[in-house]
Amino acid sequence: MADISAEPDVPNEIETDYEIGQDNITTQIGPVGVDIHNPVFLISGLSIVAFVFLTLTFQEGAAEIFNGMRNWLTATFDWFFLSAANLFVLFCLALVVLPWGNVRLGGPDATPDFSYPGWFAMLFAAGMGIGLMFYGVSEPISHFSSAMGGTAAEGGARTDWAPLGAAAGDAETATSLGMAATIFHWGLHPWAIYAVVALALALFSYNKGLPLTIRSAFYPILGDRVWGWWGHIIDTLAVFATLFGLATSLGFGAEQANAGLEFLFGIPNGDMSKVLLILAITAVATVSVLAGLDGGVKRLSELNMGLAFLLLVFVFLVGSPIFLLTTFADSLVSYVSYLPALSNPFGREDVNFSQGWTAFYWAWWISWSPFVGMFIARVSRGRTVREFVICVLLIPSMVCVLWMTVFGGTAIAQVQAGMTDVADAALELRLFVMLSELPLAGITSFIGIVLVIVFFVTSSDSGSLVIDTITAGGKVDAPMPQRVFWCIFEGLVAIALLLGGGLASLQAMAVSTGFPFTIVLLALMVAIAIGLRDERRGVC
Template sequence: MQGIPAPEGDADLISTDYNIGQDNIEGTVGPFGFDIHNPVFLISGLSVVAFVFYTLALPEQSGDLFSWLFSQVTQGFDWFFLGAANIFVIFCLVLIFTPLGSVRLGGVDARPDYTYAGWFAMLFAAGMGIGLMFYGVSEPMSHFSSSMGGTAAEGGVRTDWAPLGAAAGDEQAAIRLGMAATIFHWALHPWAIYAVVALALALFSYNKGLPLTIRSAFYPILGERVWGWWGHVIDTLAVFATLFGLATSLGFGATQANAGLNHLFGVPISNTTEVILISAITAVALISVLRGLDGGVKVLSEINMGLAFVLLLFVLLAGPTIAILTGFADYLWAYVVNLPALSNPVGREDTNFMQGWTSFYWAWWISWSPFVGMFIARVSRGRSVREFIICVLLIPSLVCVLWMSVFGGVAIQQVVQDGYTAAQEADLPLQLFYMLEALPLASITSFVGIILVIVFFVTSSDSGSLVIDTITAGGKIDAPVPQRVFWCTFEGAVAIVLLLSAGGLASLQSMVISTGLPFTVVLLLMCWAIFRGLQSERANT
């Protein structure tokens, strides 16, 4: 993800109907050059340090706690995550088709800071990440295997797919179902989550002149109390959600990079290797932080974009190209047909899919929403709300669908047409590399895949530290470098200690879903605040 500084708004374009309480948001420069924003930095910073030491000191106990949290949240609140995500999609669609969609971010005379081509490219960058590298092959393959009677251990459709299951032995139906389930997790719902946060930040920053931080969106609800403890709690929750969402992505990236290095060069798969990887890549991210946006994360993001496009194009051309392209439309239609059943939050029999996949994904995306939302907000000034939502929902969704259709589609075709099952039988982090092994130039493309994972790792860590730094500094986008270094370092530390705990990757999933739960409430309230803010804008025009 590429970090872009917020464009400067003209004073005459910013509404002054809200009191921004600037005296309450300005932090003070403390020891070691930290810009301390009231209690938010201290509370979140000290909590993260305490969490790291607790997990290192008691790995077994912490692992058991994380496992308990995961089961309690996924089993008790699966309906809440699914219902909330549906509300976000419906809310975005309502804004498109009502007069509120005509409100322009930045004021009636504001014009976009970027062309469509540049804006779409940056939305594409926001949609790419370690998750697409980790799950691009493994998720379509997992859902295909679970829904395909011929490959299921029971000899028929597994019970966790009962509401959607294909008839036993119906290969094509199983492919469509597996891809529809995958697209469900990467298309409208996650991007509606991001759109809500991005719209709130853009609206209240560009139109109302408030600081670029999560608490600003709650001024219509809380008034001046937003600068007090209510605002501190909201921003602190945003910090925790973002931190653990990033740590989860970094953990997935480390395990996949380790698996790829083992596959190519025989590097041992172990906690030690993964700790070394996280430490080394975090060090590179720190260099990127010190070089700044233009000399650091922007350059790395451009490299990553180019490599990702080249790898995508290669797999498309080296694989069954016609089948992939026709499958793209077929999979999209399967997604539309199965969307009501996939998004239904009540009366489900497929608890493994609903809790282990969907609930985790929605919590993960919600945790990432301050991160991606702030990025999108920074590059979207001058767009109408209608234009903003249509593009933020559709452009990145289609990119994600294309990526999954190409990588997942090739892997499934290898099983169905060629009888090549190595990718299907491999562990999740290795499935990408085994899929590439069946194509030409496997050593080169696998190495490119490892580089992509690593650079995604670096840009996520760098950009994530910028976002957390902005939140803890009260909306400032130019907070001191030492503070950004602190967050970048501890993002890596949290990923390391969670991987070292008894649960490993499961601990990462547990923490992201646990922090995603309270932040879901924040996003639901944010929808009402956006509605109030848009009504105010309409009244002033």
């Protein structure tokens, strides 16, 4: 992952009416130089502390509340999540063809900070994470199994694929459906969500000279009120969404790492083991925070990207290369073919898929969007809007498709060859079961555990930076103790959710915080349109 700790390189000559009133949104306190955006930091910080305390104190009641909340939101508002995600894709495609696409992030004379290979590599880094490790095998197998008329072990109860014209028991169709449904969740829609947030942050920071925080994008709509309580609410929602979205990923990582340690070394897979694992990894992430971006997360990210690439190549070569190449091409065709039915928000019969999978995914991506969006914005100065949108949508999407095809396709080939263990295993265990059928299983499984743990560390480190940037009013050089605070509480929130209901609770909080932030993203599209219109007109 690239270094995103430096201040945005905004030209000094950019002075606009957008900057009026922004000087009063941070507060410096005490000799330690605590530099906080007072209402946002205090409200979000105290709320998170209270959440952790109450969830750990009333675990059984919390689990019941979380499960009920998730089921109600996904059942009631699945159409809302699907419709919003469709709008994000259409908005991004419109920017590609409209004259607004000629606007350059940073101004007409701005030049890209990174070459194409370097920029693509960083977009690739943004697309990799705990989610790909957790779902790379488990999701394609879940959809394949349900399309075959069977039942997947965890979270993949039989899905009614009739709206997509599936014939139960047809392995070829089931493979196409399984991969198309997986690509749907990891392709254009999530990256359009990230692109909207990233574009808003980049446009209003680089072109308008505003702080690098979500509230800045709403200046065209709210005016100076963004520096008041309207802005406080927007940034607080961004903090909650980012923190719980990150905690969801950290919880998934803990589940999978613990499952892998049990599978490989016989270490018990229980709540105590998961808590100790999260505490240990959070401690490492805290050390990484103290070491700084260059000494900590940057080196860990480079290590992880190298290991991930080696594991990808290894699975491709020793698996079924011809089958995987064919599956990759067929999956893209199937994705395009099934996309209208998969993205249809109304009249769905496949409620397990639309509510249990898609609605959760879109809420999860939306809750992650401030985190990933800020990263993408920091590395994209100097690109035109058209260039930005095309690359942000296509480059990471293709990486995700490649990863899912190699890992998920290999698992599907194993099932078709009669190796049914991977389909019967729990979601968090499927990666290791798939690897156990390949050569050097002990080594590759250990590498898989290392990847999950290091993704855990880098996500926690980078996530604490993003949250601290928001709570410091857009500053990215806030004092170290604040980042340490958020790093520690990210781990504590993940522990609280795991003990308060496990994976269902993790998903519940991602959906619950993603729902209100979806409204924020819908309004962001309006703000971006106004900002781009003003840029084209030369209006400050």
